[in-house]
Amino acid sequence: MELRNLITFIHVAELGSFTKAAEQLGYSQSTVSFQIKQLEEELNCLLFERINHTITLTERGHKLISYAHQIRALIDDYKEGLGGEQDLKGHIHIVSPDSVCEEMINSNYIDFHNKYPSVSIQFTTGDSSVMLDMLDHNEADVIITLDQHLYNKDYIIAKEELLSMHFVASAGSKFAGMKNLSIKDIISEPFILTEYGQGYRRVFDKELAKKSLEIVPVLEIGRTDIITTMVASSNMISYLPDFVTKPLIESGKLCYLDVKDINIEIWKQLIYHKNKWISKSLKAFIDYVKEKEFSS
């Protein structure tokens, strides 16, 4: 059974005439005859009685009318939903490093939620390789990386920004205020870093390797809020993007170390797959982040 025939059937039933239905639908009369016949043969029952050029719905035809209307209504309903607001409902799966996730939850999320209350957001954290894998397998709608500058012909980078990274120590550290430090000056200090998988941690290790150096951190942990808190209250040193350390820098609990010979370019990038269908809600999210999040 095809919808075309059902629609024709509805018209015929309403107009009580094959000829009029044909005119209304832009078919020839023989086509309408054929379509109805086709329906009747498929259903193996008579839908119209034809007695002396007058057609009358049979019992079964009558019943079909009601089904046909319901079916048509469903389709119209769906099509209408496509054009309309319904897209502002939706689900978005975002994967990012823990630090970005935390930052977003604390600052932007509520705002976004208030603006688009029907969009549900799923935050997942993951390191760069996991994120890219999820992107490739369409398990994430968008990812936000903190890593080297990433480029791949399958990706679309919605927004990117070079981050400021600094070595940080507690405000009372012996290195506080010292100028022109070298990495060698602090390499033996106790370090607390994110885990290796994290994008900038990997870049950091590689950069050190270039100089034939290696740091074995005393603690590795993904949660940057914990790192900053620990650094502030110990003699440990860490290497973190400014947006993470900013609050404690401003409150005077942390200080930057003036290390001159480590210059790593870490980018914050909002990425989605080039084949990704951008729903209205996803677009709203991306636009939102473009405007607000990366302004730090």
Next chain:
Amino acid sequence: MELRNLITFIHVAELGSFTKAAEQLGYSQSTVSFQIKQLEEELNCLLFERINHTITLTERGHKLISYAHQIRALIDDYKEGLGGEQDLKGHIHIVSPDSVCEEMINSNYIDFHNKYPSVSIQFTTGDSSVMLDMLDHNEADVIITLDQHLYNKDYIIAKEELLSMHFVASAGSKFAGMKNLSIKDIISEPFILTEYGQGYRRVFDKELAKKSLEIVPVLEIGRTDIITTMVASSNMISYLPDFVTKPLIESGKLCYLDVKDINIEIWKQLIYHKNKWISKSLKAFIDYVKEKEFSS
């Protein structure tokens, strides 16, 4: 949008694979690709995301699934209803002369109703020409005529029966018991007959006309129950089929007149149009009448 595509869409979504859906549906894979593409183009939206040979429903695809299921369910539901009992629901429009209608209501109808409680019956009375007209215009499902023997290539006569007709008078009539009467003996008496349009009345008039006779009744009325009652309590004479007069004959209030020179063949015929779709309920009614009604 065609149902074929919608069904394919459901299968693809459930199996998560164009190839598997093609196998299941007996299409080639390229056909499935084409069908889905067709749907997407018509709806002007992506239904599946294809990222690295993995397909995932988009938001819109997800929504369509639920609509597609509903649509399929409606169709299945209708088709199922066709095969099943649903035909014992129904509506039957019967047109007959008043006398037959009355007889049926009094005797058979309750019985039929008990047997098929979901079949609604509409009784209409009409004279022969009206009935045939209704048959031709499909305004009646079946008619029951009391008339000459009717035949027409467009009609199907489900049952027929030659009726016994008699002149009747009250039991105390001066003609009661008289043998070998001629129509001329009684033609001047006061007659009470059904109206002209009624089949057997017309036949009766024509038969008299052949003998160059004419009867001008003192009363014409369709209700044969009224006729018989009046005849029984007056000196009026009527000409009626036996099934009408039977009760009062048996109770001794009426008597037959032994008129020898009028022999009219009146048939009771159950007729429907040859193009009429015979629903199960209509068939049940016809079968019922065949078996019970005409056994008088």
Next chain:
DNA sequence: ATTTACTATCGAAATTTTCGATGATAGGAG
């Protein structure tokens, strides 16, 4: 009696659907 209006049917034309082959690409096996 003639014309008009309506549906059925038929063969031809037009359109749509389907297929098979091919290409591209990712993932797994060896």
Next chain:
DNA sequence: CTCCTATCATCGAAAATTTCGATAGTAAAT
């Protein structure tokens, strides 16, 4: 690392289906 397999997209050709126009048959209207 390479080969093999699985997957979806695309294309042209073949098959199937739909549509049309013409015609017929018939009832109703004029």
